[in-house]
Amino acid sequence: MMKVGLIGYGKAGAAVARVIDADERFELRWIARRTTDPTDTGHPVTRLAADSFPAWLDRHPVDAVIDFSDASAVHIYGEAIRRRGITLVSAISAYPKETLAYIRDLGRDIRVMSSPNITLGINFLMFAARMLRRIAPFADVEIVEQHFRDKPEISGTARKIAEKLEVDNERITSLRLGGIVGHHEVIFGFPYQTVRLVHDSIRREAFGTGAAFALHELAKYPPGFYTYDDLLLNLIRQDLAVGSAQPAHA
Numbered sequence: 600m601m602k603v604g605l606i607g608y609g610k611a612g613a614a615v616a617r618v619i620d621a622d623e624r625f626e627l628r629w630i631a632r633r634t635t636d637p638t639d640t641g642h643p644v645t646r647l648a649a650d651s652f653p654a655w656l657d658r659h660p661v662d663a664v665i666d667f668s669d670a671s672a673v674h675i676y677g678e679a680i681r682r683r684g685i686t687l688v689s690a691i692s693a694y695p696k697e698t699l700a701y702i703r704d705l706g707r708d709i710r711v712m713s714s715p716n717i718t719l720g721i722n723f724l725m726f727a728a729r730m731l732r733r734i735a736p737f738a739d740v741e742i743v744e745q746h747f748r749d750k751p752e753i754s755g756t757a758r759k760i761a762e763k764l765e766v767d768n769e770r771i772t773s774l775r776l777g778g779i780v781g782h783h784e785v786i787f788g789f790p791y792q793t794v795r796l797v798h799d800s801i802r803r804e805a806f807g808t809g810a811a812f813a814l815h816e817l818a819k820y821p822p823g824f825y826t827y828d829d830l831l832l833n834l835i836r837q838d839l840a841v842g843s844a845q846p847a848h849a
């Protein structure tokens with residue numbers, strides 16, 4: 600069973616903890632956060648600080664850490680996990696350029712995956728959409744995103760999809776309605792057919808499912824910096840033998 604530490608226990612982290620707790624492949628050993636908030640997490644909790652964290656790790660060893668805290672936190676724990684060979688799955692949505700370079704550098708010594716979109720569903724949607732775009736570059740592409748009424752900005756995920764498909768942001772339509780958690784749809788308009796790829800977020804626990812997938816997959820690989828696409832692509836290559844296609848009657 601893989602021993603895991605979780606950094607960050609906010610809206611996302613608390614949901615991730617529930618998923619990791621319920622997954623028999625993992626044992627959630629501790630939670631680290633910025634404050635000493637007295638909320639009962641059901642796990643040992645430490646305040647993440649550069650002077651005390653290495654000793655905490657030695658007393659509470661883990662195989663991997665998941666980061667759902669803040670872009671600055673990796674500078675507090677990075678060297679401590681590098682020295683101990685601990686795997687890192689970071690879900691931080693936006694790192695400054697220098698921090699991203701530092702995280703890539705950690706990949707020289709430990710297994711690292713950093714993903715601003717960690718749900719399995721959205722990553723699969725992006726992956727499938729890119730394949731279809733490659734196969735049918737002539738098809739029209741529109742992206743529709745729907746979120747709760749008060750979300751002010753265009754969804755970052757929709758912008759990411761547009762970037763990956765190399766279409767203009769003007770191809771994104773945003774709808775704001777009631778309490779929709781998150782809906783992303785990529786529509787491919789062919790001359791005689793239409794393909795729709797749709798993802799609906801239901802609960803934040805989906806972040807935990809994505810982190811669990813990354814932990815499980817990363818464990819198969821040597822130290823390095825991996826993206827979600829790397830993990831999906833390797834899985835498809837290995838398990839579905841893509842790339843060794845033979846004529847059906849060879």
Ligand SMILES: NC(=O)c1ccc[n+]([C@@H]2O[C@H](COP(=O)([O-])OP(=O)(O)OC[C@H]3O[C@@H](n4cnc5c(N)ncnc54)[C@H](OP(=O)(O)O)[C@@H]3O)[C@@H](O)[C@H]2O)c1
Nearest residue numbers: 607608609610611632633634647668669690692715716717
């Ligand atoms: N990749 C994805 O798909 C995805 C999905 C959801 C969220 N995220 C990212 O995950 C992060 C957290 O999101 P959230 O909505 O859960 O935020 P949140 O509710 O504000 O919670 C942040 C948590 O991180 C802790 N924290 C903040 N700075 C820290 C530091 N320097 N050291 C240790 N702990 C620190 C906080 O500690 P205290 O509790 O002590 O204040 C809190 O527990 C954000 O970067 C967000 O963008 C990514």
